[in-house]
Every structure is written in structure tokens, then in C-alpha cells.
Amino acid sequence: EFYSSTSGLEQLFSTEVALLEELQNYVDEITQHAEALQSEIDAIRVEHLSAMDSIGGYLNNPVNAFRLIKRLHSDWETFESSVKGDTSRADYLEAMAVLKENLSYPSQDDFVGSAIALTRLQQTYQLDVAELASGMLNGVKYGTAMSWQDCFVLGQHLYALRDYNHTVPWLQKSMQLLGEQSYGEEPASLDFMEAVVGYHQQMGDHENALNLINHVLAIEPEERRHLLETRTQLEDLITDGVKQGLLHTTARRPGDYHSSREFRMYEQVCRGELTPSPTAQRHLRCRLQRRRFDYAPFKLEELHADPPIVQVHDMVSQRESLFLQNAARPRIQRSTVYNQAGAGTTAAAFRTSQGASFNYSQYATTQRLSQHVADLSGLDMDYAENLQIANYGIGGHYEPHWDSFPEHHEYPEDDLYGNRLATAIYYLSDVVAGGGTAFPFLPLLVTPERGSLLFWYNLHPSGDQDFRTKHAACPVLQGSKWIANVWIRERNQDRVRPCDLQRNHLASLHFKNFD
Ligand SMILES: O=C(O)CCC(=O)C(=O)O
Numbered sequence: 460e461f462y463s464s465t466s467g468l469e470q471l472f473s474t475e476v477a478l479l480e481e482l483q484n485y486v487d488e489i490t491q492h493a494e495a496l497q498s499e500i501d502a503i504r505v506e507h508l509s510a511m512d513s514i515g516g517y518l519n520n521p522v523n524a525f526r527l528i529k530r531l532h533s534d535w536e537t538f539e540s541s542v543k544g545d546t547s548r549a550d551y552l553e554a555m556a557v558l559k560e561n562l563s564y565p566s567q568d569d570f571v572g573s574a575i576a577l578t579r580l581q582q583t584y585q586l587d588v589a590e591l592a593s594g595m596l597n598g599v600k601y602g603t604a605m606s607w608q609d610c611f612v613l614g615q616h617l618y619a620l621r622d623y624n625h626t627v628p629w630l631q632k633s634m635q636l637l638g639e640q641s642y643g644e645e646p647a648s649l650d651f652m653e654a655v656v657g658y659h660q661q662m663g664d665h666e667n668a669l670n671l672i673n674h675v676l677a678i679e680p681e682e683r684r685h686l687l688e689t690r691t692q693l694e695d696l697i698t699d700g701v702k703q704g705l706l707h708t709t710a711r712r713p714g715d716y717h718s719s720r721e722f723r724m725y726e727q728v729c730r731g732e733l734t735p736s737p738t739a740q741r742h743l744r745c746r747l748q749r750r751r752f753d754y755a756p757f758k759l760e761e762l763h764a765d766p767p768i769v770q771v772h773d774m775v776s777q778r779e780s781l782f783l784q785n786a787a788r789p790r791i792q793r794s795t796v797y798n799q800a801g802a803g804t805t806a807a808a809f810r811t812s813q814g815a816s817f818n819y820s821q822y823a824t825t826q827r828l829s830q831h832v833a834d835l836s837g838l839d840m841d842y843a844e845n846l847q848i849a850n851y852g853i854g855g856h857y858e859p860h861w862d863s864f865p866e867h868h869e870y871p872e873d874d875l876y877g878n879r880l881a882t883a884i885y886y887l888s889d890v891v892a893g894g895g896t897a898f899p900f901l902p903l904l905v906t907p908e909r910g911s912l913l914f915w916y917n918l919h920p921s922g923d924q925d926f927r928t929k930h931a932a933c934p935v936l937q938g939s940k941w942i943a944n945v946w947i948r949e950r951n952q953d954r955v956r957p958c959d960l961q962r963n964h965l966a967s968l969h970f971k972n973f974d
Pocket residue numbers: 857862884894895896897930931932933942944
């Protein structure tokens with residue numbers, strides 16, 4: 460399970476704010492010092508300028524003679540000692556040492572995790588590297604463009620992660636951006652490009668290796684003659700269609716879930732490319748469902764007929780959503796981001812593993828969440844697990860899974876609850892882009908809508924797992940996603956879900972080992 464959270468990033472952002480402030484202090488101090496010295500220099504220069512007309516005449520003036528001697532006797536010493544006595548550098552380093560003890564810093568895992576999240580988004584939503592690097596998402600400008608160094612570091616890490624397919628376009632982009640720099644044709648830049656040729660060669664990406672060599676040779680044909688031999692080799696490899704190198708030898712194994720048909724379907728559902736057929740949707744209705752007492756009826760939208768999946772709108776108010784987010788925020792902050800001294804657990808994480816768990820009785824709001832599900836489903840909430848609140852940041856996701864436990868699941872000895880009969884997910888936020896709940900087999904994509912509730916049964920009436928209910932949280936492309944999960948167990952629910960003695964799970968068995 461890989462979640463990532465925005466609350467972690469907020470902590471890192473404050474880290475950078477503090478670092479920036481300290482560095483600004485330092486720069487202000489040295490600027491002040493430099494300005495003081497500069498005005499001394501200027502004054503002496505003016506003096507010299509007027510002396511230039513006639514040095515003899517100038518020095519014959521006793522006042523000028525005195526001033527020259529006085530400057531050399533004491534002023535220059537003052538300048539020197541003001542440089543010697545400048546504590547700004549030491550002050551800065553000292554302040555930094557203290558800051559590092561107390562601030563949150565990302566770990567190596569966070570760095571790798573954020574690089575993976577970026578390529579996950581690229582993969583799932585088929586984003587264009589050029590667009591992404593320019594700070595655009597789906598044609599919308601979301602941030603600053605990436606530098607050639609950003610692209611290079613990302614490429615390098617993908618290389619280290621052996622994700623060569625993603626490495627290639629990032630290195631390519633990096634070199635293109637480097638070529639466009641004012642210093643792009645300087646020897647140091649060309650040396651760098653030569654080194655990157657090596658990466659492309661290792662990966663067996665002959666085309667990009669050749670392009671880069673040609674680029675370098677066009678700028679320095681004489682100095683880079685040693686590349687000619689490699690160029691010929693590459694040309695031959697391309698002509699002969701030779702496939703060698705890491706790109707080809709480290710291809711994904713056939714058993715890899717990420718290259719399975721099921722996973723590709725999941726990604727297509729996330730992108731909105733795979734949707735239920737009009738026939739399947741024809742009988743779906745929106746309706747108002749009456750409630751006990753005089754509560755407003757549920758605004759119920761049928762999303763899928765068999766297995767039935769409904770989304771109920773306007774269940775939780777904006778205020779309640781924010782209350783729940785704030786209640787969960789301090790508790791989902793995990794220690795994957797730690798401070799550099801290695802002492803603190805204060806900092807937040809890119810990954811929220813399980814989110815935070817709440818007893819329904821803890822707050823009036825959590826009680827209401829439970830009551831709504833009881834009213835809607837008629838199920839006995841005494842047999843529900845604690846409420847689980849989770850937050851996904853950019854790239855945060857949950858790959859396809861069943862909420863129900865498999866047939867041979869080992870329940871605790873004294874288990875009174877049984878399998879997870881039903882799932883209810885409250886969406887506690889809208890999501891700007893991505894972050895839908897995908898059911899790859901149906902194939903249904905549910906768009907998170909703040910305040911709504913998604914509900915379905917994970918088990919057939921026989922108690923067998925309904926394998927059609929496999930679902931996932933698509934990666935968040937933009938924004939932050941908050942949900943609250945309600946899982947209701949199967950015990951004592953017979954009044955609402957009478958047990959079927961027939962094993963009627965054949966309809967879903969096909970999806971058990973799909974691919
Ligand atoms: O976040 C979602 O949309 C789905 C979450 C989920 O499936 C789960 O937490 O089990």
C-alpha cells in the first residue's frame with residue numbers, strides 16, 4: 460500500500476521557509492558589510508581620481524599627504540579587521556546547525572517515493588514528459604518548469620530504480636534543456652552530454668545516444684573526434700536493429716502485476732477510457748430514499764446494478780468534512796519524514812500507510828457517519844470496524860484489491876465479526892484531478908465528491924467473496940484526497956442480508972484470477 464499525503468509536504472514547505480529566512484539573514488548581513496566596504500572604496504577612488512591630474516601637486520598639499528598617510532596607517536587595518544571580525548558566516552552556519560536539529564527533512568525513501576509518484580502519474584494518465592517538465596498538467600499550468608538538473612536527477616534515480624522506460628525520456632528532456640542554456644555549448648556541458656551518452660548506451664537506447672553524439676560533434680567537431688568511433692558503432696547497431704542493453708534485458712517479467720491485463724484495465728478506467736456500456740447503465744436511476752423520522756431523504760444514485768453500487772450525495776457537510784480532516788491530520792502524520800538529527804518523530808510523511816482510526820462514539824460527527832450508514836443499509840453498526848480516515852497527496856494511490864478477506868483467511872480465535880460484508884466510503888474532499896475510485900471489472904470510475912458516500916457489498920449472499928468488487932484508488936493527479944472508510948462485518952446482519960444457502964458466486968468467480 461503506497462499512500463502519499465499532503466500534510467507531510469506542508470511540513471517540508473515550512474522547513475524550506477525557515478531555511479530561506481536564515482539564508483536571507485545571512486545575505487542581508489554580508490550585503491550590508493559589502494556596501495559599507497564599497498562606499499570606502501568609492502571614497503578613496505574619488506580621492507585618487509582627483510590626484511591623477513597632478514600627483515605631485517596633490518601630494519604637495521599637506522592635508523592630502525596627511526590623509527594618505529592616515530589611510531594607510533589606520534584605515535586599511537580597519538577594513539581588514541572588519542573582514543576578519545565579520546561573524547555573519549559563522550552565525551549562519553551556527554543557526555543552520557540548530558535548524559537542522561529541529562526541522563523536518565525528507566529521507567532518501569521520500570525522495571525515491573516522490574520520483575516514483577511522478578512516474579506513476581505519468582504512466583497512469585499517459586502524461587507527456589515535455590508537458591510535465593514545463594509545469595503543465597492536461598494543458599493547465601500548475602507550477603514552475605523543471606530545470607535540466609531536475610530532469611537529470613529524476614532520470615538518474617529512475618535509472619537506479621531500474622525503471623529504464625521512464626529514464627529515457629527524462630534524460631532526453633534534460634539534455635535538450637541543457638542544450639538550450641546559455642552555457643549549453645561550453646566544454647563542461649559537452650562533457651556532461653558525453654557522460655549521458657553512456658547512460659543511453661547502457662540502456663540500449665541507441666537513437667538517443669546517437670542524437671546526443673551528433674549534437675556534441677556539431678559544436679566541437681575537432682575536440683570530440685574520439686566520439687566518431689562510437690558514432691559508427693551506434694549507426695551500425697541501429698541499421699542492424701540490434702536490441703541489447705538494460706531496456707531489453709530487464710524487461711518486465713511476464714508475472715509482473717503491473718503489466719497484466721487487469722492492471723492495464725485499471726489504468727484505463729482511471730483515465731476514463733474504459734466505461735460501462737450504455738446497456739449496462741440503462742436501468743440505473745437517481746432516486747430519493749425515505750429516512751426515519753423527518754430527516755431529509757437520501758439522494759441516492761445507482762452507479763452499478765449487479766453488483767449493486769450506490770453513491771449517496773450530500774451526506775456530510777463542508778464543516779463536518781473539515782472537522783474530520785483536522786481531527787485526523789495530527790494522527791496520520793507518520794515518521795517517514797524525520798529530522799536530520801534522527802531524533803524526532805514530529806514530522807509528517809509522504810506516505811500515509813493506514814490513516815487514522817476513530818471509534819464512532821468519539822465525536823458527534825463520527826456518530827452521525829455511522830448512523831447514516833445504518834439508516835441507508837439497515838446493517839448493524841455494532842459489527843463495523845473503527846472509522847478509518849485517510850489522506851492521499853499527489854501521486855497517492857491504492858492499487859486494485861478486495862476489501863473482503865480470502866477464503867482461507869485466519870481469523871482470530873475469538874473472532875465474532877466475520878468477513879467484511881460491506882464497504883462505505885465517505886469522500887471528505889473533492890479532488891482537482893485523478894483520485895477516483897476505480898472498479899476495473901465493471902468497469903466503473905467513481906469521482907470523489909465531497910460529502911458523498913459510496914456503498915457496496917463485498918460478499919455474495921452466500922458469504923462468498925464477490926470478486927467483481929475489486930477496486931482501487933487511482934493516483935491523485937492534482938489536489939488532495941480525503942476519505943473515511945467504513946467496513947461492516949457479516950455477523951448479525953441476517954435480517955438485512957439473509958444468508959443464501961446456494962453458493963451463488965459463480966458470476967464473480969471468473970474475476971478471481973483474472974489475468
Ligand atoms: O480511496 C479510495 O477511493 C478507495 C480506498 C479503498 O479502497 C480502501 O481504503 O480500501
